[in-house]
Amino acid sequence: MHSGSCLCGAVTFAVADTLPNPNFCHCRMCRKHSGHYFASTDVPRSALTIVGEENVAWFQSSEKIRRGFCSTCGSSLFWDRADRDWIAIAMGAFDGPTRTKANLHIYVGDKGDYYEIADGLLQYDTVPPRN
Template sequence: MRGSCLCGGVSFELEGEMRDPIACHCSQCRKTSGHYRAATAVPFDKLKVHSDSSLAWYRSSDYAQRGFCNKCGSSLFWKMEGEDTISIGAGALEAPTDFKIKTHIFTEDKGDYYEIEEGPEQLAKY
């Protein structure tokens, strides 16, 4: 499956199986994406970056960093230190994805301007 940022400065391909997206409602994800963030994940070695001329990383906590395009601002990746997987923003992937939201996490931190749809599992924390 292929994906990219809005301007095309970062393009990539994912190989193998991907999990259905987890929707994160934590304040960091909401601030970096403008809303909650839905992301799939793959083992790090299954992410093949074809173009990274504008890829930048921001250490958003003691345990994780976020990859984004420093030209168009697209939020693309989330990587936890010491883990062998990487999360990829589902919105950066080319359709069709055939994804369905699997779980909502950090729901106790969600924005006050929306409600979470019923159906997928909801976890106050993760």
Template sequence: METARHTGGCQCGAVRYRALGELGYPHICHCRMCQKAAGNYFLPLAAAKRENFELTRGDPKWFRSSDLVRRGFCGDCGTPLFYDIPEEDFINIALGSLDDPDAVRPVMQSNTDRKMSWFHALDGLPVEAEPDTPDRENAIAASNHQHPDHDTSHWPRRIP
């Protein structure tokens, strides 16, 4: 059986990481600290054993959100990456920063007392129509500065 390998990083590519093995306790945290750290309504996280985790490019900046926890993010683009309790033998990875975020499905929710009261209605919202012309999407794709969803030998991309 092949060992699971998870790679990921920030939006600009300045910080990249790799975790070997299954990620433990994939969950969605609704606590207010996670909401603020993610700039979103919740933060999906899963634990990588510290011994199987490594930074492969750059170093994150750290914010100590409490006496127990520090949160790692890219100092260049601001992408939230890690929820870390330094004394533990694991580090939590922000699942949206994985190159393949669909590969890790949350199995639990935590701190649901802070969950948005209207989440149950999301599937009933109207869906925005696809644009008649792809001009805007083509312009974004042609000028995309986001790091691709895979490891690269160098970054930023070298323009010939």
């Protein structure tokens, strides 16, 4: 079980599953949503419980994607695509150790000019195919 929350605690969540290793998205929208690149892990919807869901505001950032944040404190929490059986959760929102390791970088061509990616992880211009 892994738990987390927004900054003010109005939204809490629990994941009743092992967390997959997080990916780092450098696309323009993720950078605007999070303030930097977006580090998240994709968990099965069935494993996620949200308390205070009435405090989650959703912004439809594209035709297929919506982004969830706390309507009280503004914390970026979720990235969601309704046609998938998983939802992405921001790594910074988890409490305590996640027992994960960084996985890969996506949309690296969109990254900000103020940082370099030098961690040796795989880098993709788009999203790699899922197994």
